[in-house]
Amino acid sequence: MATIKDIANKLGISVSTVSKGLNGASDISEHLRQSVLDTAVEMGYTTKQMRGKDRRKLCIFVENMDYETPEQFGYDIILGFRQVAFRENYDVTVLPVTPSFQSTEKYDTHMLKNGYVGAFMVGFALQDEWMKQFITTNIPTVLFDNYIKKNPYVGYIGTDSFEGIDDAIVHLMELGHRRIALLNGSANSMISEQRRQAYIDSMTAHDLPFSEATMPYGYYVADSAKDHVGNLLSMGISAILCGNDLIASGVITECKLRGYRVPEDISVIGFDDIPLSTKLNPPLTTVRQDRIELGKSGFYTLHSLINHVSISKTMLRPQLILRKSTAKAFS
Amino acid sequence: MATIKDIANKLGISVSTVSKGLNGASDISEHLRQSVLDTAVEMGYTTKQMRGKDRRKLCIFVENMDYETPEQFGYDIILGFRQVAFRENYDVTVLPVTPSFQSTEKYDTHMLKNGYVGAFMVGFALQDEWMKQFITTNIPTVLFDNYIKKNPYVGYIGTDSFEGIDDAIVHLMELGHRRIALLNGSANSMISEQRRQAYIDSMTAHDLPFSEATMPYGYYVADSAKDHVGNLLSMGISAILCGNDLIASGVITECKLRGYRVPEDISVIGFDDIPLSTKLNPPLTTVRQDRIELGKSGFYTLHSLINHVSISKTMLRPQLILRKSTAKAFS
Numbered sequence: 001m002a003t004i005k006d007i008a009n010k011l012g013i014s015v016s017t018v019s020k021g022l023n024g025a026s027d028i029s030e031h032l033r034q035s036v037l038d039t040a041v042e043m044g045y046t047t048k049q050m051r052g053k054d055r056r057k058l059c060i061f062v063e064n065m066d067y068e069t070p071e072q073f074g075y076d077i078i079l080g081f082r083q084v085a086f087r088e089n090y091d092v093t094v095l096p097v098t099p100s101f102q103s104t105e106k107y108d109t110h111m112l113k114n115g116y117v118g119a120f121m122v123g124f125a126l127q128d129e130w131m132k133q134f135i136t137t138n139i140p141t142v143l144f145d146n147y148i149k150k151n152p153y154v155g156y157i158g159t160d161s162f163e164g165i166d167d168a169i170v171h172l173m174e175l176g177h178r179r180i181a182l183l184n185g186s187a188n189s190m191i192s193e194q195r196r197q198a199y200i201d202s203m204t205a206h207d208l209p210f211s212e213a214t215m216p217y218g219y220y221v222a223d224s225a226k227d228h229v230g231n232l233l234s235m236g237i238s239a240i241l242c243g244n245d246l247i248a249s250g251v252i253t254e255c256k257l258r259g260y261r262v263p264e265d266i267s268v269i270g271f272d273d274i275p276l277s278t279k280l281n282p283p284l285t286t287v288r289q290d291r292i293e294l295g296k297s298g299f300y301t302l303h304s305l306i307n308h309v310s311i312s313k314t315m316l317r318p319q320l321i322l323r324k325s326t327a328k329a330f331s
Numbered sequence: 332m333a334t335i336k337d338i339a340n341k342l343g344i345s346v347s348t349v350s351k352g353l354n355g356a357s358d359i360s361e362h363l364r365q366s367v368l369d370t371a372v373e374m375g376y377t378t379k380q381m382r383g384k385d386r387r388k389l390c391i392f393v394e395n396m397d398y399e400t401p402e403q404f405g406y407d408i409i410l411g412f413r414q415v416a417f418r419e420n421y422d423v424t425v426l427p428v429t430p431s432f433q434s435t436e437k438y439d440t441h442m443l444k445n446g447y448v449g450a451f452m453v454g455f456a457l458q459d460e461w462m463k464q465f466i467t468t469n470i471p472t473v474l475f476d477n478y479i480k481k482n483p484y485v486g487y488i489g490t491d492s493f494e495g496i497d498d499a500i501v502h503l504m505e506l507g508h509r510r511i512a513l514l515n516g517s518a519n520s521m522i523s524e525q526r527r528q529a530y531i532d533s534m535t536a537h538d539l540p541f542s543e544a545t546m547p548y549g550y551y552v553a554d555s556a557k558d559h560v561g562n563l564l565s566m567g568i569s570a571i572l573c574g575n576d577l578i579a580s581g582v583i584t585e586c587k588l589r590g591y592r593v594p595e596d597i598s599v600i601g602f603d604d605i606p607l608s609t610k611l612n613p614p615l616t617t618v619r620q621d622r623i624e625l626g627k628s629g630f631y632t633l634h635s636l637i638n639h640v641s642i643s644k645t646m647l648r649p650q651l652i653l654r655k656s657t658a659k660a661f662s
Contacts, residue, residue, distance in 0.1 A: 150494055152648045160643050163481055293640045300631065309624045312491050315644040317483045 002043035010039055022047055038083045055091045058302070059116045061130075062096045065123030071275045073244075073291070074122055077144065080295025081120055088303060102129035111139050118302045121146065125188045140305035142298050145191040152310040157298045161191065164287040164318030165198035168241055168269045169206060171285075171320060176329035177239040177267060178208055181232045183251060185220040185243030192217060192243060195271075199241065218247060225250030233258060238266060238329045245270035245277050248284055252325065263327035273321055282324035289318060333374035341370055353378055369414045386422045389633070390447045392461075393427045396454030402606045404575075404622070405453055408475065411626025412451055419634060433460035442470050449633045452477070456519045471636035473629050476522040483641040488629045492522065495618040495649030496529035499572055499600045500537060502616075502651060507660035508570040508598060509539055512563045514582060516551040516574030523548060523574060526602075530572065549578060556581030564589060569597060569660050576601035576608050579615055583656065594658035604652055613655035620649060 004022070008015045020028045021036025040046070060078055067074025082092045107130045111119060118140035124131060134141060134148045147156040172180055182199040185192045196215055203210040213235060218224035224247055232240060233255070242248035248270035252262050260266050262282060270277055270286035277284040293316055301314045335353070339346045351359045352367025371377070391409055398405025413423045424447075438461045442450060449471035455462060465472060465479045478487040503511055513530040516523045527546055534541040544566060549555035555578055563571060564586070573579035579601035583593050591597050593613060601608055601617035608615040624647055632645045
């Protein structure tokens with residue numbers, strides 16, 4: 001577990017200042033105190049005071065998503081959630097769940113047994129057993145990237161795929177591209193379906209050609225590119241939008257293996273803007289999801305549901321980050 | 332202006348308890364203190380302490396919507412917003428605006444000149460001059476029932492029309508209705524377009540007949556019913572969904588004038604659940620928008636934008652309130 005000294009080192013301040021922040025002393029600024037607490041939450045440091053008995057319990061269930069290190073997609077989502085939950089006097093447990101766990105134990109049972117007053121779900125797929133149970137649960141529950149119709153106890157938080165995909169396509173059009181493909185993530189995901197629809201809507205609106213073959217489903221991993229890049233290149237595609245940055249990294253590799261230069265011959269755009277994006281060669285143009293803010297907004301949506309304000313949907317704006325993987329279409 | 336005694340009377344507590352609440356005394360509960368402050372905000376009572384100099388300024392601009400009394404649609408939206416804004420240390424000005432004012436003064440100019448750090452817009456129509464300016468403003472702005480694409484400084488708050496309309500149609504289907512019309516509000520409104528699309532989607536999904544003639548646009552006033560009810564009845568419609576409760580009140584009147592009983596011959600459903608709904612004869616089945624919560628969520632969305640969290644959309648769940656204006660279809 002982290003020590004006070006670790007927190008002091010990370011923030012570049014003295015140990016005594018960290019102590020003041022943790023103990024609520026009045027002679028440091030509110031801003032600094034909050035930084036100390038946020039960092040303590042991030043590093044897993046807790047004091048007796050921070051674990052007070054009157055704190056209510058929440059759980060973040062993680063299925064099918066990496067979140068252990070800052071490089072991984074889920075890390076900042078969970079961190080943002082925990083930081084603001086802490087300020088509002090909640091204790092948060094993070095629990096990875098498997099499909100077999102979901103078959104063994106009912107969602108409501110698990111929540112009640114453990115005294116959780118609400119939960120945040122990240123990484124769930126459409127066929128997950130608990131997804132059916134979310135339709136009828138009356139425990140406040142927020143889903144990242146999944147939507148449940150008509151249940152007032154369940155909310156949805158996500159980034160607007162429609163604006164993100166359209167931003168990317170408009171950027172490519174301005175560079176002269178017309179033959180643009182979408183190499184999507186896995187088919188059993190609400191967000192993949194949403195991005196596919198966003199691609200269809202945007203290509204239609206801009207009068208660009210597309211077909212079933214220009215929008216294949218893959219998986220949310222780099223290796224997924226192997227199965228599709230050859231086919232897309234042979235169709236004369238000049239730009240590939242990818243379901244996430246990992247897929248985009250695989251696409252860049254596959255293009256190079258086949259003697260195509262990125263971005264001179266093929267433009268590539270990712271989705272998410274995980275830290276990897278800046279380290280690729282070339283650095284990746286991508287649609288950014290602000291994951292810290294997604295986590296924070298996820299908490300506030302859950303907090304609203306717990307307080308009987310039935311928010312069904314909170315959407316954040318994406319932001320197109322221009323780097324070096326897109327260029328003028330070869331003509 | 333209200334006095335301390337007015338607040339005491341409204342809450343049924345003593346004048347000295349109100350004073351304690353206003354002055355932040357520690358020997359009353361937090362819950363009671365908050366009720367005192369909420370009521371003070373509602374009644375327009377302020378103390379010197381409540382008007383502190385460090386409070387930031389927000390403006391609610393109202394166009395084309397009644398909000399002066401609790402019976403009117405806008406009242407609770409503005410009240411909910413002001414109550415939570417007050418707790419977060421903002422001062423709120425409420426300003427009715429006309430189309431001519433919007434032509435005279437630019438939105439950004441007006442905001443900067445008056446030192447407002449953000450604004451909440453209610454009742455704006457698509458052709459309003461400022462609607463164009465919201466596309467490019469970089470002042471944090473939240474619109475009730477209007478959406479601006481791709482501007483990260485502008486958010487949208489509303490109730491999910493799609494679920495509300497579908498709930499109403501499912502309820503009517505369960506009563507045996509198939510010929511269901513939508514008497515919509517005015518055509519120059521995003522929310523009217525959204526409800527029209529919701530009607531089309533739901534009727535299509537449930538395999539029910541509809542046409543251009545079964546979904547006319549009107550206006551958001553009772554009188555609007557006069558122009559349409561005769562035609563809908565002559566088409567053999569057995570149930571009428573209305574764009575709001577005022578239209579529904581007009582529809583009930585018009586049906587009766589033509590010798591049709593509500594609900595025995597014609598079922599009628601409103602939208603909003605304003606206080607009038609319970610007073611109609613028969614009391615109105617309607618799709619409820621929780622306007623206090625809309626106001627509160629509008630504030631929190633604006634507060635997020637001011638703090639650089641770019642929320643594009645916050646949607647609340649509607650709730651179908653069953654009263655006496657719907658019944659089994661006559662067969």
